[in-house]
Amino acid sequence: MASKAVPAETQRAKLERKEGVILAAARAIFVDHGFDGARMQEIARRAGIGEGTIYSYYESKAELMLAVLEQFWDGLTREAEDVMVSVQATDFFGRLEALAAYHLAAVIRNSDFINLTFALRRNNSEVSVSRDHLRQYVAVFDELFLRGQDRGELRPDAILWQARDIFYGSLEYSARSIEMTIDAERIPREQGPVVDQMVALFRSHYGTGDSAVATGTAGLAGVETRLDQLTAQIETLNERLSGA
Amino acid sequence: MASKAVPAETQRAKLERKEGVILAAARAIFVDHGFDGARMQEIARRAGIGEGTIYSYYESKAELMLAVLEQFWDGLTREAEDVMVSVQATDFFGRLEALAAYHLAAVIRNSDFINLTFALRRNNSEVSVSRDHLRQYVAVFDELFLRGQDRGELRPDAILWQARDIFYGSLEYSARSIEMTIDAERIPREQGPVVDQMVALFRSHYGTGDSAVATGTAGLAGVETRLDQLTAQIETLNERLSGA
Amino acid sequence: MASKAVPAETQRAKLERKEGVILAAARAIFVDHGFDGARMQEIARRAGIGEGTIYSYYESKAELMLAVLEQFWDGLTREAEDVMVSVQATDFFGRLEALAAYHLAAVIRNSDFINLTFALRRNNSEVSVSRDHLRQYVAVFDELFLRGQDRGELRPDAILWQARDIFYGSLEYSARSIEMTIDAERIPREQGPVVDQMVALFRSHYGTGDSAVATGTAGLAGVETRLDQLTAQIETLNERLSGA
Amino acid sequence: MASKAVPAETQRAKLERKEGVILAAARAIFVDHGFDGARMQEIARRAGIGEGTIYSYYESKAELMLAVLEQFWDGLTREAEDVMVSVQATDFFGRLEALAAYHLAAVIRNSDFINLTFALRRNNSEVSVSRDHLRQYVAVFDELFLRGQDRGELRPDAILWQARDIFYGSLEYSARSIEMTIDAERIPREQGPVVDQMVALFRSHYGTGDSAVATGTAGLAGVETRLDQLTAQIETLNERLSGA
DNA sequence: CATGAATGAGAGTTCATTCAT
């Protein structure tokens, strides 16, 4: 009879569903109270299960946290990728704007969780996001950036990691500022201007626009910067060669 | 005579010294284990005193944490202000470079503590840096920025908080990246380029274009291109070496 | 079937039994060491459970103490009421004697606990017997007294609270004296004479004199009482003489 | 010079004065917070001295408590004796009324401390009033009572300890009731009626008034009297034996 | 002799984890 096969399928589905419920509950509680402040009992209650049941899905509280973090970062990456797929614009700056808007919103929405992630790295040796998750997330930007260079929309000499630092750094700091309204002017900020500003900055700084004036101004400083970088890289190279 | 005054002075000095010892020990332990993970006993042991003694200086663990945070942020602000006082340069961009260099170094040096600060804000309601401390710290940049506008070195239409977000955001993200070496290239980064890049970005984006000297230098763009090519080649070389 | 109901019943019964065990252990330790002197660990050990378990039954040490007190006073009241129900005598003085005998025995048996009760009222603001418990206990006497007046056995002008003070006061003081053997004569006291004396006092002071039968009865009771005392004293005397 | 003798005298006086200050402070704090709840620091602060100083007067907290108790009970006894000396009345019942009034007032005024005394007896083995202090206090009543018998104002067959239990018991219970206003009638009680009631009760129950004649029951009373005399004789005998 | 800063044992309480049901 199918009385065995079907329930088996159902069983598996049920387990996975329950796993999802646990993760959702755990995330909510972790966000509200932090890792140490979260109590397994409350997580269980929110998930509508017994405390012991959690332990048949996850070895320990730390393991549970890890699973939550993994799910979170993977979801973030998937969403960012989805944005890149579904965005109408085909030009770099249009796509950058979409990514920036998504990232800023995501950071604001999940600010507590993101803070949590970084806090954990320091404090709790056993619980720390594998950096691969973060790397996969920022890879969405990297890919966009490289394609921008390939398409000739970005200056070929623009350096990836510098742009990445500015992109994520500015947006995250903005998010934090928005959240705190820390600015002295006490003007409630909105997300729109931040994104616009970001894109404008990229366009003027990294774009291959005909705006020769801007390029020219950047000129001397740019040379200096690049010479510094070259020097550093050569040094590194030498170290490696001598170390090997 | 002074036989009473001097010991009194010594007494006070001794207490203050002990207070400093406690704060230093507390900070070390808090950084290592986070707020919840830190144990008062270990703090006491590190400070070379009894557990109870801490409680005659600070009401509770939370109060101690607060004192540590206060000391940290006030110190950071004071140092930043000192940098602004002692820096040779009088022009905006020169001074900005000094501030950026200081900030980046400070963030790298104290990254764990800064993460801790932000983690606390979320999780532990009673322990949170009064945002005034943060505001005072970033005020150093604000003042510099406004002076730059007054002196005509910065575009008058530049918006303070946007520039601030980019400045602190990029530097902090860079610091984090440097610390994690999260970049795919796995090239150990240095602080110099990051600062240069920051200043260059400000110059090109917020600077007043009328500075005729920078403009009009024709051959420089060619030089830049050549340098970029060189950089790219070395980068490629590097990747190959690390991949092997 | 009942395969579920029965264990459920057993479950509940088990919990209630454990609750009883905890209360008994707590009471023993509280009596031995007082509220502040009692240690939760020792209570747990005596109850044969873990420390933490107590806290799933009672919020705190104070709550536990409160529960113990409540149980004690309620039990005392119930027993007193039972005595009133089961006593053979129907006349006031017969019933009073039964109540006095019960109360004196109870006070002697639980003297430590009763002292504890009153000590708590002063010292520990959060732990104090709701005076309602006490009031319910003395209400047994009040009811008896009022019925005695209704039946014409007690003078209608007798005042309730005065009689109550004498009744409980004398018995409690006697109990304390018996317990301490504080009397100079060092004659071990017995409970019988105290009760008899109490009843005799009530009869002579509050009784209605016109019931000739009652008076006569009182006379005989007095003779009996004094004979009892004589017997006891002679016994004591003999013991001493033979012991010396 | 007297510079040595006089200060020496002053020294001693100063010490005794300080001792008194400490005792007063200790008593106040003990009464407010109980033995365990009292903190040495607070006692020291109230006495206007350093914590360590207490320990040069008393070995420990328990010793201090003991000294406080001793002082209290001795003072109570002295006051009671003073009342007996200064009271105008020469007859037993007049003097009894004075003693009762004093005792009731004293018990009400010091109810917390008296409760404390008895609580300590149970809980803290090292801190307990030597029962001799109590005995000395009640001896004031005993003496009055015996004198009343000698003067023929009290029935010779009245038994000391029974009367004593009623006297102190009723008054203490009344005091507690007054303090708690525990009575259902919620009528604020006053001390006067309680004392009057006490004296009236003694007069009717123990007095040698013509009321004995009025009793009417001829034969039985005679038997009782005879038995009482016998009892008294045996008691006397007993006392002599235990005293030897 | 007086002080009060320092001590540290020991208190109540919490909560991740276990395991009998």
Add this chain to the structure above:
DNA sequence: AATGAATGAACTCTCATTCAT
């Protein structure tokens, strides 16, 4: 497999007592 009552180690904080000044 699921439960949640039970556990007890480990936490923060208190406070009687000591002792260098």
